[in-house]
Amino acid sequence: MNDDPTRALLPTGLRDLLPPDAGREADVVAQIMGHFLAQGYARVKPPLTEFESTLLDGAGAATAAQAFRVMDPLSQRMLGLRADMTPQVARIAASRLAGEPRPLRLSYSGEVLRVKGGHLRPERQFLQAGIELIGSDAASADAEVAVLVAEALAALNVPGVSVDLSLPTLVPALLADLGLTGEAAADLRAGLDHKDAARVASLAGTAAPLFTALLAATGPADRALAALAGLPLTAAAGAERDRLAEVVERVRRDAPDLTLTVDPVEYRGFEYHTGAAFTLFSRAGGCELGRGGRYRAGNEPATGATLFLDSILAILPPGLPERRVYVPVGTPRAWAQALRTQGWVTVAGLTPGTDVAAEAKRLNCGHLLAGDSLIEVR
Amino acid sequence: MNQSNNSKFVLALPKGRILDEAMPLVRAAGILPEPAFDDPKSRLLRFATNHPHIDIIRVRSFDVATFVAFGAAQIGICGNDVLMEFDYPELYAPLDLGIGGCRLSVAEPVDLAEIDDPRRWSHVRIATKYPEVTRRHFAARGVQAECIKLNGAMELAPSLGLCSRIVDLVSTGSTLKANGLKEVEVIAQVTSRLIVNRAALKTRPDEIGGWVERFRAACGE
Numbered sequence: 001m002n003d004d005p006t007r008a009l010l011p012t013g014l015r016d017l018l019p020p021d022a023g024r025e026a027d028v029v030a031q032i033m034g035h036f037l038a039q040g041y042a043r044v045k046p047p048l049t050e051f052e053s054t055l056l057d058g059a060g061a062a063t064a065a066q067a068f069r070v071m072d073p074l075s076q077r078m079l080g081l082r083a084d085m086t087p088q089v090a091r092i093a094a095s096r097l098a099g100e101p102r103p104l105r106l107s108y109s110g111e112v113l114r115v116k117g118g119h120l121r122p123e124r125q126f127l128q129a130g131i132e133l134i135g136s137d138a139a140s141a142d143a144e145v146a147v148l149v150a151e152a153l154a155a156l157n158v159p160g161v162s163v164d165l166s167l168p169t170l171v172p173a174l175l176a177d178l179g180l181t182g183e184a185a186a187d188l189r190a191g192l193d194h195k196d197a198a199r200v201a202s203l204a205g206t207a208a209p210l211f212t213a214l215l216a217a218t219g220p221a222d223r224a225l226a227a228l229a230g231l232p233l234t235a236a237a238g239a240e241r242d243r244l245a246e247v248v249e250r251v252r253r254d255a256p257d258l259t260l261t262v263d264p265v266e267y268r269g270f271e272y273h274t275g276a277a278f279t280l281f282s283r284a285g286g287c288e289l290g291r292g293g294r295y296r297a298g299n300e301p302a303t304g305a306t307l308f309l310d311s312i313l314a315i316l317p318p319g320l321p322e323r324r325v326y327v328p329v330g331t332p333r334a335w336a337q338a339l340r341t342q343g344w345v346t347v348a349g350l351t352p353g354t355d356v357a358a359e360a361k362r363l364n365c366g367h368l369l370a371g372d373s374l375i376e377v378r
Numbered sequence: 379m380n381q382s383n384n385s386k387f388v389l390a391l392p393k394g395r396i397l398d399e400a401m402p403l404v405r406a407a408g409i410l411p412e413p414a415f416d417d418p419k420s421r422l423l424r425f426a427t428n429h430p431h432i433d434i435i436r437v438r439s440f441d442v443a444t445f446v447a448f449g450a451a452q453i454g455i456c457g458n459d460v461l462m463e464f465d466y467p468e469l470y471a472p473l474d475l476g477i478g479g480c481r482l483s484v485a486e487p488v489d490l491a492e493i494d495d496p497r498r499w500s501h502v503r504i505a506t507k508y509p510e511v512t513r514r515h516f517a518a519r520g521v522q523a524e525c526i527k528l529n530g531a532m533e534l535a536p537s538l539g540l541c542s543r544i545v546d547l548v549s550t551g552s553t554l555k556a557n558g559l560k561e562v563e564v565i566a567q568v569t570s571r572l573i574v575n576r577a578a579l580k581t582r583p584d585e586i587g588g589w590v591e592r593f594r595a596a597c598g599e
Binding site for chain 2: 118119120160162164193194195196197198199215219220259261263268279281282283285286287288
């Protein structure tokens with residue numbers, strides 16, 4: 001035995017989930033996955049690690065800075081541990097499921113590992129559950145995905161779910177249009193990301209009025225879209241804006257009670273999105289609960305969303321406590337089985353001759369099976 | 379939905395220099411603290427206001443950014459020197475309040491400044507409250523900055539041999555002068571910003587956005 005307390009220390013961003021949290025997480029994931037499955041999203045399960053060259057290809061390239069690498073002694077090639085599951089599902093869709101009819105609806109759940117934790121969420125390993133809708137370019141596909149994950153959260157009783165829609169391609173298009181590159185573009189982008197109006201105005205030069213107006217066009221969806229409609233955008237950027245308006249309209253129709261905000265300059269997270277994207281929030285907590293948006297799965301248009309289980313569990317009200325009953329040694333197995341079918345959790349005694357009431361209490365059981373009757377433990 | 383928790387709203391204000399300039403704006407925006415706020419003998423840290431759901435907290439300028447970034451306060455006022463140092467992704471700075479004006483500068487002893495040639499530096503040792511900003515600033519020109527974190531009285535460091543240069547806020551320059559130091563380079567101009575928690579703005583856009591507009595009006599923009 002080694003009782004050195006530092007043996008319990010885990011690396012930054014990693015932790016043990018204990019009862020009842022670990023069980024609660026499994027329940028919540030099952031509920032979410034059931035919700036996805038019931039709407040035609042069939043489950044896939046990619047491996048934890050793949051060859052670096054395939055994991056970080058295509059949409060996965062944006063996750064490269066967040067992926068741990070290990071060397072595979074068998075193949076002598078570098079492996080990457082997944083930092084996000086979307087690129088893996090996109091790979092499956094483009095290879096093994098290339099022959100399936102489109103649109104292809106897939107769901108998944110699994111742990112991911114990241115090199116760095118976030119500022120609000122220091123976790124480096126966490127559970128994702130998500131959906132991908134591959135092979136459709138329609139605005140109705142974007143709306144379906146956003147509504148589906150928002151509904152999944154509402155079904156879990158997450159309070160006050162809101163969806164913040166963004167256009168990650170808009171700002172890069174405007175910067176390219178202005179001929180801004182390198183450090184100047186990065187500075188301006190950082191200013192936009194912090195909604196720092198003063199910094200944006202000083203960096204944007206002649207385009208300052210446009211970027212200032214873009215900053216002002218954030219907030220409740222209707223107001224933001226109206227402000228965006230008045231801006232002099234290029235044809236490509238204008239098309240993106242019209243597409244966003246269409247997605248908002250469809251989400252509104254399917255989920256009229258959902259809080260919808262629009263933020264045309266938001267640009268963070270994995271940067272593989274190629275069109276309308278969104279972030280999920282709750283009034284109960286400051287962390288993002290999930291993210292989604294349009295991307296390219298190989299050569300196909302695709303859209304999808306991922307929920308972050310650690311953020312969701314942090315704001316969910318605790319589950320109902322389990323009803324535990326102590327079953328003394330020697331009790332017929334069928335009696336305990338009968339209790340389990342009624343929803344009881346049975347805890348079996350192992351040695352005869354103990355004070356069963358005291359033992360029940362010590363093992364955190366509210367009840368005791370004495371003969372064939374249940375006795376409450378005080 | 380937990381309404382009582384949702385409707386609560388905390389404004390974080392910095393102690394000291396900026397507070398005197400910020401209070402007229404806070405009052406003009408329509409937030410009036412309880413009398414204890416202006417009582418120097420009060421030990422309170424959290425103050426009620428004329429709005430039952432709005433409280434004011436008074437903390438160090440650096441802590442304003444931290445409270446707002448983590449969502450413990452929804453709105454705050456702090457200088458962009460603090461925002462540059464922390465670079466919290468969860469903070470928005472939608473409004474330059476135009477108060478608390480000063481600059482973040484490099485200073486060194488007057489006699490060193492006369493013979494110094496910054497082009498020859500590969501490494502400098504600097505006493506500062508802003509190690510991140512300082513490191514970034516010097517790294518951008520290929521110089522490694524070894525920062526010694528101090529929380530005040532930076533001007534003492536060169537004369538006592540702790541290091542030869544400092545990075546600190548300068549407003550009139552009289553403190554530098556009194557300590558035989560010379561401002562050799564301005565890293566950034568500093569003013570105070572209205573800062574907002576990202577998730578609060580996303581989930582309560584009308585309410586939080588409304589307060590930003592009231593502060594904007596109070597600034598006369």
